[in-house]
Amino acid sequence: MADTAALMKRAEEAFAKKNYDYARDLFLSVLTIDPNHEKARKSLYATCLSKIKEQGAKSKITTVILKGKIEAQLAATKDPAKKMELAQKYLCDEPNDARVRTALAQALVDTGHVVGAGAEAECALNVDGKNLTAAKILCMSLTSQNKIAEAEKILERVAAHAGEDRDIAKLQRDLAAKQTMKKGFEDAKDYRDIVKNKDQAALLEAQHHLIQTDEQFQAVIANLKDEISQNPTDAKYPKKVADLYFEKKKDYNEAREWYKRASSLAPQDTVLRDKVDDCAIRIWDVQIDAAQKNSDPKVPQLKTERLKFVIQSYERRVADRPTDMVLRFELGKAYYIAGPAFLNKAMGEFQQSVKDPKKKMESHIYLGHGFRKLKNYAQADTQYAKAEESGVLQQTLQLDIWYNRAVCSFEAGKKEQAVALANKIIEVDINYKDINVLLEKWQNGA
Numbered sequence: 001m002a003d004t005a006a007l008m009k010r011a012e013e014a015f016a017k018k019n020y021d022y023a024r025d026l027f028l029s030v031l032t033i034d035p036n037h038e039k040a041r042k043s044l045y046a047t048c049l050s051k052i053k054e055q056g057a058k059s060k061i062t063t064v065i066l067k068g069k070i071e072a073q074l075a076a077t078k079d080p081a082k083k084m085e086l087a088q089k090y091l092c093d094e095p096n097d098a099r100v101r102t103a104l105a106q107a108l109v110d111t112g113h114v115v116g117a118g119a120e121a122e123c124a125l126n127v128d129g130k131n132l133t134a135a136k137i138l139c140m141s142l143t144s145q146n147k148i149a150e151a152e153k154i155l156e157r158v159a160a161h162a163g164e165d166r167d168i169a170k171l172q173r174d175l176a177a178k179q180t181m182k183k184g185f186e187d188a189k190d191y192r193d194i195v196k197n198k199d200q201a202a203l204l205e206a207q208h209h210l211i212q213t214d215e216q217f218q219a220v221i222a223n224l225k226d227e228i229s230q231n232p233t234d235a236k237y238p239k240k241v242a243d244l245y246f247e248k249k250k251d252y253n254e255a256r257e258w259y260k261r262a263s264s265l266a267p268q269d270t271v272l273r274d275k276v277d278d279c280a281i282r283i284w285d286v287q288i289d290a291a292q293k294n295s296d297p298k299v300p301q302l303k304t305e306r307l308k309f310v311i312q313s314y315e316r317r318v319a320d321r322p323t324d325m326v327l328r329f330e331l332g333k334a335y336y337i338a339g340p341a342f343l344n345k346a347m348g349e350f351q352q353s354v355k356d357p358k359k360k361m362e363s364h365i366y367l368g369h370g371f372r373k374l375k376n377y378a379q380a381d382t383q384y385a386k387a388e389e390s391g392v393l394q395q396t397l398q399l400d401i402w403y404n405r406a407v408c409s410f411e412a413g414k415k416e417q418a419v420a421l422a423n424k425i426i427e428v429d430i431n432y433k434d435i436n437v438l439l440e441k442w443q444n445g446a
Contacts, residue, residue, distance in 0.1 A: 004030045004037060011043065020051035022429075024092060027393040030117070032316075035108060041119035059122035062079055063094065074103050080110035080356055098128035105137045114144045114301040125154075131156060131260060146212055217248060242275065252282040270320040276315040279305065301380065310334045311342075318349075325356035329363060336366060345372055359396075361390045377412030399425055399432050406435075410442055418442055 008128060011026035027044040030340035058062070071088040077083050087104035091097065101124040118141025125133040170356050178419030199395040221241060228237045242258030245251045256279035263272040284306040292300045314331035330401035335342040347370040354363035364387035371380035384405045388398070406421035422439040425432050 004034050004040070007033075008037075008040060010045075011040075011047075015043070015044070015047055015050070018054070020047050020054075023047045024051070024076060028088070028394045035084075035111070035113040036115040038115055038119040040122065041116055044092075045095055045123050048092050058093065066090065066094065067100075067276075068098065074100070077079075079357060080107040083107040084111065091129075095123075096127050098124040098131055098134065102131060102134045102137070107136060109137060109140070114141050116143055118394060119144075125158075129158070141146075162317050192280055217244065220244060233265055235262040235269065235272070238262040238265070238445065239272065239275075240422075246275075246279065246282075250282075252279040252286070255279050256283070270317070273320075274313075274317055278308075281313070283312060284309070307334060307338060311338065324333070325353045325359055329353035329356070329359045332363070333367060336370070340373070343373060347371060361387050365401065368408070372404075372408050372411070375407050375411075380408050381412070384408065395428065399429060407438070410438075415442060 002059070007026050007030045013028060014023035014438065015022075024044060024047050027047060030040040034040070058066070058222045070086065074083055077086065084085075084104060084107045084308060087100050087107065090100055091104065094100070101120050104119045105120035105124060108120060109184065110112050110116070118138050121134040121137035121141065125131050125138060128134070131275055135154055139151040139154050140151045142148075153260045169379060221244065224241050228234075228241075231237060238258045239262040242255045242262060245258060246255035249255075256276055256311065259272060259275040259279060263269065263276055284302065288302045288306065290296075291302055311331070311334045314327060314334055317327045318324070319330050328349045332353060335346035335349060340348075347367060350363045350366045350370070353359045354367070356363075364383045367386065368380045368383035371377070371383060384401050388401050402425050404419050406418045406425070409415075409421060410418035419439065419442055422435050425435050426439070430436065
């Protein structure tokens with residue numbers, strides 16, 4: 001959150017100064033960290049519109065060509081994360097393309113970023129008031145945030161264009177039912193009243209996002225405990241209790257105890273063991289955060305203990321599921337952070353995780369860092385180059401790769417290549433890191 005807050009502040013300052021390219025890249029960086037950042041999405045849209053208004057749009061012929069190209073790319077791409085990258089890049093130049101923005105919203109839904117999807121759908125609907133797909137996504141997003149009244153207004157707005165669309169009619173009925181249920185909870189005196197209605201508690205349990213008050217939370221917990229008493233050997237009920245404490249209350253100690261209970265009932269379920277470990281990691285995070293705020297000298301010790309546990313946990317997870325490349329990537333990162341003694345182990349994991357399209361780019365970058373530490377500069381540059389070729393890059397990531405290639409080239413004795421890469425960076429962002437200082441040293445033979 002601190003990272004996104006600082007980036008948002010810099011982006012807003014850049015926008016105020018009409019430095020639209022820099023503002024755009026900073027907003028994109030926020031979205032890389034938090035795809036659900038609603039304000040960043042709407043600010044990015046406003047930034048791209050402002051740039052076009054002041055600097056002019058592309059010619060109609062170019063626009064038609066680019067539109068045909070992006071629609072073909074999106075149609076041919078199955079991976080929603082890749083669709084997000086393609087659509088986001090295109091929309092920076094064509095922000096009012098409602099169809100592509102709707103495709104971006106759907107890709108966000110497919111990757112679990114419902115709030116971000118709602119922001120993109122809202123922008124698309126503002127451009128094209130008859131866009132029923134965008135309206136449905138926006139309603140789903142608003143409903144997930146318990147903004148039932150706002151969702152109903154959206155449906156009223158598009159109902160005239162819906163014709164025989166059964167989805168719109170069903171959404172209206174569902175929202176009306178949710179409003180009724182919400183009113184029932186508001187009228188109840190406490191969770192004991194609520195839990196008497198099993199249907200209401202079960203609906204809340206199935207849709208965590210509808211739980212807004214402690215009374216509602218306690219109602220669902222009480223209902224689940226009743227289920228546990230009736231089904232004492234079924235692991236799914238203690239897991240549901242644990243999920244609620246983990247996701248809604250952020251009470252990781254309580255969640256861990258319930259996950260342990262579930263795991264003891266289903267010892268063959270490795271994911272439940274993961275959940276127990278995830279709680280322990282979150283507990284360490286809370287302790288480290290508190291220690292840092294209090295300038296506690298035990299911070300380094302806590303971080304070391306956390307890292308040891310993470311390595312132990314992910315070694316166990318990889319042993320359980322050796323073909324899960326995301327787990328191997330996370331284990332590789334933990335080894336890398338652990339220092340030189342674990343470098344070869346880290347690189348071995350990254351050489352596996354590079355097979356996963358979602359982790360390909362990051363894995364190549366880490367491999368580049370690893371080979372550079374080993375002073376194998378030729379292989380390091382090869383890995384950075386592969387990272388550069390592995391997908392659509394946002395500007396900040398592109399600059400980071402060029403920066404690492406430049407430093408690596410200089411350390412390898414390839415001064416001309418280092419200077420050339422440094423100049424490429426300066427052409428895009430003259431203030432990027434310490435590139436000006438490095439360039440001056442390299443040119444002066446230092």
